[in-house]
Amino acid sequence: MGTVTRVDGPLVEVEGLTGAAMFELVALGRHNLPGEIIALRGDHATIQAYEYTGGLAPGDPAGRAGSPLSARLGPHLLGGVFDGLLRPLTGAGMWLDPAAPPPARVGGSYSFRPLVEEGRTAARGTPIGSVGSGSSPPYLVLSPGGVVSRIREPGPCLPGDPVAVVGGAQVTLERRQPVRRPLPYASRCDEPVPLTTGQRVIDLLLPVSKGGTVAVPGGFGTGKTVLLQQIAKWCDADVVVYVGCGERGNEMADVVAELGRLTDPRTGGRLADRTVVIANTSNMPMMAREASVHTGVTVAEHFRDMGYDAVVIADSTSRWAEALRELGSRSGALPAEEGYPADLASALAAFYERAGRVTTLGGATGSVTVIGAVSPPGGDMTEPVTAHTQRFVRSLWTLDRDLAYARHYPAVSWAGSFARDADAMTAAVPGAAQRRGRVSGILAEADRLTALAELLGAATLPAHERVVLLAGRLIREGFLRQSALSPRDCFCRPERTALLADALLAVVDRCQALVEDQVPVAWIEGQDFSPVLRAKEAPEEEITARRDTVLDALGRSR
Amino acid sequence: MTVWAPLEYTDVAELRGPLVMVRGTKGVGWDEYASIELETGQRRHGLVLEVDHDLAVVQVFEGTAGIRAEGTRVTFAGRPMRIPVGPGWLGRVCDGAGRPLDGGPPVTGTADASVNGFPLNPTLREPPSEPVLTGISAIDLLTTLVRGQKIAVFSTGGLPHLALAAQIAAQAGAGGRPFTVVFAAIGLTHPDAAAVRDRLEERSAAGELTLLLNLADDPVIERILTPRLALTIAEHLAFTMGRHVLVVLADMTSYCEALREVSAARGEIPARRAYPGYLYSDLASLYERCGRVRGLPGSVTVLPVLTMPAGDITHPVPDLTGYITEGQILLTGDVSAYPHIDPLSSLSRMMREGAGPGRTRPEHVDLAAQITAALSRARQARELAELVGEGALSAADRRYLALAEAFERRLLAQREDESRSLDETFDRAWNVVSVLPRRELTMLSPEALDAGYREDG
Amino acid sequence: MIALRDALEPVAEALLRQARQDADAVTHAARRGAAQTIEDARRQAREIIDAAREQGEAEGKAYSAATRARSARQARRTELAARRDALEELRRRAGEAVRALRDEPGYPRLVERLAELAREAGGDDLVVREHPGGGVVAEGPGRRVDCSLEALAGRAVDALGAEVERLWAP
Known part of the structure; x- marks a missing residue:
């Protein structure tokens, strides 16, 4: 147990945390506010807190969690709305008070169906069972690898219930994964397969591949959020993870309401059933914004491992970068361009690098496509976040203020955008x-x-x-x-x-x-x-x- | 919660800008509310910006002028700042920190609430819907305010944005439902504040207004507090008392300058134009307090008003505001008539939720789109005319110019004390579009045209 | 925090009860007074408005919005000032009532309890001395606790919160 010595907004310093590891989770103060260790010097730790730290004082206790920031991945994700740490928002109180007790666990009963027989060997990453939850893509339970010594009978099953014992390890519908470490896969697939977005300007002129990366820079009023919402609704992915990162609350409410209303033309179910919404609106704690993009990609990778095509839409990565800058500034890191930390470029690269179309450990093919909105201050495309992001993405859809002004939507500039894989993708289709x-x-x-x-x-x-x-x-x-x-x-x-x-x-x-x-x-x-x-x-x-x-x-x- | 024997700290280690550093503190939490008593008995207030071991850094709202290291006593409240909330605010005029300016006793409340508020759970937000009608034709027709929305007024020095803000505050209503205005004046000059006060007197007397006045010669740091008080008062009126509340925050540029001053005093690493890197998040923590809540009757609509320094829309204050708000009403000197609204650069993203059948008029959205499109075409024609002379324009282009002229004269131009009903606004709007031949009005349905188009237009 | 409040409880309660009792008496008296004051204010306000209108009419001018606003404000100001006076009066009389504790037989015991309270809040090393106006003030390096009767009286009225609105509620 350590002791808080300094509090400066989301930056908290703690001493006496013996044996702590970098990026380990820490519970701060009486209300156990979650935070993550971002620097260690002896037993002195610097922590970024994921909640409002009002009232936290020197002398307050701080306890190690023993594990890094992790997300609970399970069948409850599809159709749900979560905060940046993937805690359910459905069922939480009207005001998000960090001191309030966490809401009751969500996720009711699921209908389990075994896919292997007892006594067989199930290789790591192959499905051993599935749960159907209505119109969602079937949720697959993957093998940790080994002989299946026990498997549950078909029937109702709670998220925490054991469904199998494989290689001596108990398996449930859920798993916990650290969010900053990419989930492993067997190999990357090279040939690009187009992701259909349903937007003509993109599908014809500026296509993106499954597993590709896109940045969408656009000043305010250029229709960025509307375009991203259109893609979230109509692209031909199996799972869409929509990360509202430092954006408007009313828009999040609108997305959730609309996804619940619309029918998925491919499955006939509700679009919401293939969507995971991570809502970290601009007035929610800033540091959870930093975590939310990583949580979002982790959720997408989880579904990729089941052999699905997942799309992560992050609106907006600029707000995420601002959170990085804020913490860098408070912890006294030497600033680079416009006050951003020197590792901004590598942080952006690492985020987009988690995209890809892969052969999973179980031998299936799945993909994670990352589409990140960028909000250049003053529409300045040379500012650091926009400039660095352009280096790391395969496609760029620049939104043009003049087009938006002329009410030409989607205001994607054909001249100021690029799609590096377009030639490879169009080569396969005659004409x-x-x-x-x-x-x-x-x-x-x-x-x-x-x-x-x-x-x-x-x-x-x-x-x-x-x-x-x-x-x-x-x-x-x-x-x-x-x-x-x-x-x-x-x-x-x-x-x-x-x-x-x-x-x-x-x-x-x-x-x-x-x-x-x-x-x-x-x-x-x-x-x-x-x-x-x-x-x-x-x-x-x-x-x-x-x-x-x-x-x-x-x-x-x- | 009354503390009967509050502990006062007397060891002031340093004074810098608006900051007081107090040594020897124990158990003081971040963002705690502090009260500072000077030797003279004068009392000031502040917030804890940082705690480091036994050192607490306090930002003093009233500034540090006259504070000496000796003889100053600082008390901490043990929790973040809270204010009384309730109907006691209705009809009151207070300063930027909530102290009465109207000669009355201090405001008391039926409850108290944290001035920072808490983020509203996005899953419990009800998307904005239903209009707030302002009685100003250009706004009601083209950039309809929607209950629960946030929409900014962008202006430049010399334009009457305060008169417009006051007119909106004086005239706005929610179709007969209980309606309240909380007007936070931030950094206004005495004459401006007096004009606002006069304009809103009637609403104040009717118990439908709370006016918070931080004047240009009031403490700068207090400006950080003023919008938070306004929003805290509004949230309670809306979500506990079920009223529709319009919060006007004018001028947010003064607010941002105060924020920059504190940031500079703390030696923080600046971002664009020396504004702090957290300006976006800070503004969002204010503007995002608008909204509606599922299952509750009231709403908070937020109208920040700001002047763009040197008319530059890419300046961080309008730029970041534009990223957060759901639309903007842009005032420009290019439009000669009051209220000087530039119809093409103004936009209410939520308009579709607040206008149309059952809310305003069935043809509202199409009519607004038709007028905007026509004005856009007229602007192109005007640019062309400047190049090649009006004589070279086609007959169609000349009709569009006539429409733009009719728009400005018959619809946009309005007196500061003139409130137009929706009927009157639509009557004028149909007059304006009827300047064009009927076949040009492709965005309006035949039924709407049958009902509204005037052949003699 | 809890321990501190527990220790305070008896004194605080006694003080608050005392203040409230006295304040109640004051309130009753003040309320009659205040009701009268406020009624006077309202009457005055009506007179102001009427006078303004008559003057406007007499001068042949429209009874303008500006004039109406001005007189409405003046009327409102008169009423609010009356409320404030009522509150000031309560504060003054509550202060008197608390100061009267000095003449009570239990006063030495109260001073003892206040000294204990002050030390509990600020530390055992505080030096406690009696305040000339009654009550105690405790001081130490970098710290101070003010438990003078004057300060306590102020806190007692503050603790009434919205209760003071009874002074002018119709």
């Missing part, structure tokens, strides 16, 4: 590379000509360039813009995305051919393109007909 090349070519050319037209007036441009301007507008309005509020447009499956793009490209081709045939460009510009512009709101089978309507109208000039 995909060419489609992507043409669309991005038109956009780039139209951007260049727009700048020119603003200077000289569009009327001064030659006809074939004015058609490119028109093509750019058609692609932007008819394809890139996507309404998060429209039931039909909010999600676009890949086939539909291709269909829409091809319809627009066909129209563009026709316009270009007309100009070459000396048809006056003003006549082309004056045509009614609304059938293809609004095709995104139409049933899929109508898209081709809408394209033909426009082509016919254009054809009449011939």
Whole structure:
């Protein structure tokens, strides 16, 4: 038992903690506030506290927990809402008072089904049983490796109940894992497989692979949270871990309410049933924010080990980095750029490095995709968190204030973003590379000509360039813009995305051919393109007909 | 809880900026409330910013001017700062620390509460819904305030943002439900404060207002306290007494400057523009106290008002505020008529939850989107006109310019003492959109157009 | 903390009871007085408002919002001032009542208990001396405990909290 000697907000110093280890959990004061050791000198420990430390005084007791910060991983996670340390928020009081007693354990009874027979050998990481909890992906209990000497009969089972004895070790539905250490796997898979997000601008131009990493920088008002929520709702992952890290409480309430309302198009269940929400809103203790991103990835890895594709969405990693800075500042660490600690870059790298598509210990294939929002102060993309993050991610979706200002959502800048695995992913799909090349070519050319037209007036441009301007507008309005509020447009499956793009490209081709045939460009510009512009709101089978309507109208000039 | 024999510490080791370092303390906790008695008998108040062995660092709200190391006595309350809460605050005018300015006795309460509050469990938050109507057309129509929302007013020096804040505070209501305003004036000049007070007199007399006034010549550090008092009072009125409460915090830039001053005195490592690195979290701990709670009737809506230094929206105070609030109302000198709201840069993210059928008008959201889109097109046309001359504009573009002009004259422009009903605002809005030919109004449904469009517009 | 409160309990309770008893008497008296004062204030307020309106009408001007605001504020101020006076009066009389303890036969015993209390709060090494106005003050290196009757009287009224609103509650 140690004694508190100094309290400076979330930074607490304790002496007399003999034998303590780095990152060991410590209980501080009368209310056993959780904290983690971040520096040790002799028996003198520096601790970051995960709760408000008001009232904590020198002389108060501090006890070692004997283990590092760990998360309770179990079937209760899916559909639940937790704080940054993965303690359930459902059932906790109205006000989150650290001195209040913890809520009763959540997680009712589950229906257990054995997957192996007694006496068989189950290799480490292979499933030995599963619990179904309605529409969620089946929750698999994995073997620690060894001979299955006992296995539970099918039937109801509580989270803490033993379900098997394998290699002499008792197995329950749950396991506790330290959150800062990646869970082990057998090997990494190299060839990229696309994650469908249902957002056209991403799936066509800036795709992300399962197991990939994405950063989404965007100033306030650029629609960052709406975009991330759309992905959380509609991407084709098995499990989504949504980490609200230092963000708005009302938005968290909204996400939870909406996930509970929406149906998963793939399973027919509630979207909430495949989602784990970690809510550490901006007014909750700052240091738990630091833990929450690690907890989130650990939960995703846990489901990856069952052979699932998991996606972690962290909104926002900048608030996490601020927590790092805050603690660094209070503990007297020498600051680097803008007051951030010198190890900011390595901390960011370590976080994104936990993503990947792997062969699990049990031989299954699973993945963890990490999508991290970045909130650059003043929209400054050169600030440390944004700049460092760009180095470590495979895809970057930059949100553009001018696009958002023009109510062009999702405001993903096609010029200021990248997707390093795009070529490898499109190579596998016939026609995909060419489609992507043409669309991005038109956009780039139209951007260049727009700048020119603003200077000289569009009327001064030659006809074939004015058609490119028109093509750019058609692609932007008819394809890139996507309404998060429209039931039909909010999600676009890949086939539909291709269909829409091809319809627009066909129209563009026709316009270009007309100009070459000396048809006056003003006549082309004056045509009614609304059938293809609004095709995104139409049933899929109508898209081709809408394209033909426009082509016919254009054809009449011939 | 009365302590009958409080222990006073008399060993002041150091005085620096707003800080007093007290030696020889025992069992003093972080963030404890402290009371400092000077030789003269004058009493000041503070909070513990750090405890290190027997040394406690106390931040003094009233500042350290006149404090001597000898003869000063510091008492610690044994817990973080609490204030009385309850209906006793209604109709009162107090200073930034809650001491009466209206000649009355100190405010007493039916209960007391910690000024820091506790984070509201996000799973018990009810998403904001239902409007707060302000009687100001541009706001009610385009950036509807929603109960439980936080939305900021961004302004620059010289613009009448205080008059607007006071007008909102004076006129706002929740459709006849019990409504209260807590107005925290932070760092205001005497004339500004007097104007606010006059404007809100009626509401005050009706027992629907609490006014906290920290003036420009009041202690700077006290500004750190003022918004916390306001929010603590509001939370109780909302979630215990079931009222809809609007909290106006003006001017938050003064608050942030006070925070920076304390940070500098402590020698903390600064982040952007010498503001402390925890500015985001600190502001969030205030703004996030808005909301509604599942199963409870009241709501807290927070309206921070701030001036952007040198009109710079990327300055840390507006920037971080913008990241936290659910929208902003931007005032600009480019709009010549009061209330100077820039309709294109203003946005209420929660508007959809507060406007529309059963709340305001069925066509509200579409009408607002249509007007915004039209104004955006008009702005492009104006930019073009500046380049090539208005004569070169197409007939359609000229209609859009006419719409923008009608918008500013007939809808946006409003007197400071003028409260418009929703009916009147919508009447004006339909007049404005009817400047355009009906076929241009693609965002409005045919039914809405049949009911609202004026052919002679 | 607990031990300290236990030790304080008898004295604190006696003090509070005494203060409350006296305060009750004071309250009763004051309440009649206060009720009268506040009624007077309200009447005055009405007169102010009426006068303002008449003056406005007499000068042929609209009875402006500003005038209305000003007179409403003045009226409100008069009433609040009356409340404050009532509270001040209570505080003064409660102080008198506590000071009267000096003449009670149990006073030496009270001083002893207060000295004990002070030492328990601040440490055994404190030097205790009697305060000229009654009660004790204990001092030591870097520490001090004020248990003067004057201070205790103030704390007793503070401890009444929202009870003082009875002074002006209708």
